[in-house]
Amino acid sequence: MGVEGLIGYFRRNRFVPVPEVSSLAELNEMVEQWDRQDDARRIGSRPKTVAEYFALEQPLLMPLPEEPFETGRLFTPRVDRYGQIPVRTNRYSVTIRLIGKRVRVVLHASHLVVYDQNVEVARHGRLIAKGAVRLDLDHYLEVLVRKPGAFPGSTALEQARSAGRFTPVHDAWWDQARKIHGERDGPRALIEVLLLGRYLPHEHVVAGLAAALRAGAMTADAVALEARKAAQAETEPAPAAERLVSGEPSATVTSLHEWRLAHLPADTRPLPSVAPMTNCSDVVAPAAATTVREKHSDPAPPASLDRAGRRRRHRQRQSASAAAVDSQRVLRHRRPGDEGPDDLLGLPR
Structure with a gap:
């Protein structure tokens, strides 16, 4: 069977009736699957299958060019x-x-x-x-982050919803973000989340949105953290599931404080004792009483201050004695008829 005959055979057996597909890519996948099934077919009474004859013929074929032929x-x-x-x-x-x-x-x-x-x-x-x-919503995120008011009614957003890129998880997270951050900063927070899709897979961003929504974290940083956790959980094996399958006990979470206490060296010092302090009350009490009396008693003045006080009092007594002598002397020498301060005040002589 030549090439033209094989094309007719393939069309009559695979494209009748005409298959219904949603895109050309889906039709190409179906054709590749039919090709793999056709490898096991025998043509007429030949002893080998189509795949076995191709394995014998392939070394005789010229290699494909390194650069693909552009058909666009x-x-x-x-x-x-x-x-x-x-x-x-x-x-x-x-x-x-x-x-x-x-x-x-x-x-x-x-x-x-x-x-x-x-x-x-x-x-x-x-x-x-x-x-x-x-329109691709990702192409306009730089403009929308400066003008978040244009985001809800944009045509790019409607096309993203229709294509399934903007999921109900996005809408639920957006509603909570608007309640917390307001009508202006809520859309801006969502646009910052959409910018994460430039370096994180879409399914991981959606998983991060769902986790952040459950935790009540309405920030792009929280979504990025949860998205990276989802990516890490996808790439790394699940040790807990393997333990459950193998019958091993599951791991427990230990706090850092408990871990440090468990790894400290043994303390060999003896416990403290209060025996030497049992007979200290008789010694401490008089000393304490003396301290209290000394605290509340007036301190003795220095010797220099005491001498100065005596001199000052001595000078005061000398001045008082001199004033008394002068007054007696005036009274003895006053003539009859002289009036002094005492007579004006009505005091006896």
């Missing part, structure tokens, strides 16, 4: 002010940093790829209808 059609549109490019009769979004630049687009049968200087910057499924627009 090339376009070089310019990015408009909305971050979109026209391809045929439809429009597709690219990252907003390319606004005003010319990019290279390779259009395939089921998808298209956008390049900026040989670097892939966007990939979209090809639109069949005319005049349609396909």
Whole structure:
């Protein structure tokens, strides 16, 4: 059977009736599966199967080229002010940093790829209808984080919901974030979470959102932490499940304080005793009483202050004696008829 005959055989046996698929990629997967099934078929009365004959023929074939043959059609549109490019009769979004630049687009049968200087910057499924627009929410996150009020009613958000990229878990986390952070900072927190999808897988971000929602942590940092935990749990084996299967006891959580106490060296010092302190009451009490009396009694003045006080009192007595002598002398020498302060006050002489 030649190549043309095999194509007819394959079409009559696999494409009748015409299979119903949702995309060209799904149809290609079905064709590959039918190819693997056809390897076990024998043609007529030949002793070997199709796969065995191909194994004998494969070393005689020339190797495939190192670079794949490009079958797509090339376009070089310019990015408009909305971050979109026209391809045929439809429009597709690219990252907003390319606004005003010319990019290279390779259009395939089921998808298209956008390049900026040989670097892939966007990939979209090809639109069949005319005049349609396909927007990727990730391309507009830098603008929306500065203008979070435009996020709820954006067309990119509606298309993300329709494509299943914006899940009900996103909506539930967003509702709680708006209650806690408000109508302005709530959408901004969600946009920061969506930015995590640029370096974390989508399923891990969704798992992080669900874990943060259960914990009541409405921040992008908490979601990133939970997403990394989900990625780590996926890559590492589950030791607890293996222990349950093997019958080993499950591990217990030990606090750091208990671990430190368990690893301290043994203390060989003897316990303290109060025996030497039993007869100290008779010795301590008089000393304490003396201390209390000394504390409340007036301290003795220094000798220098005592001598100065005696001199001052001696001078005061001398001044009083001299004043008394002068007053007696005045009274003896006063003539009759003289009036002094005592007479004016009515005092006896």
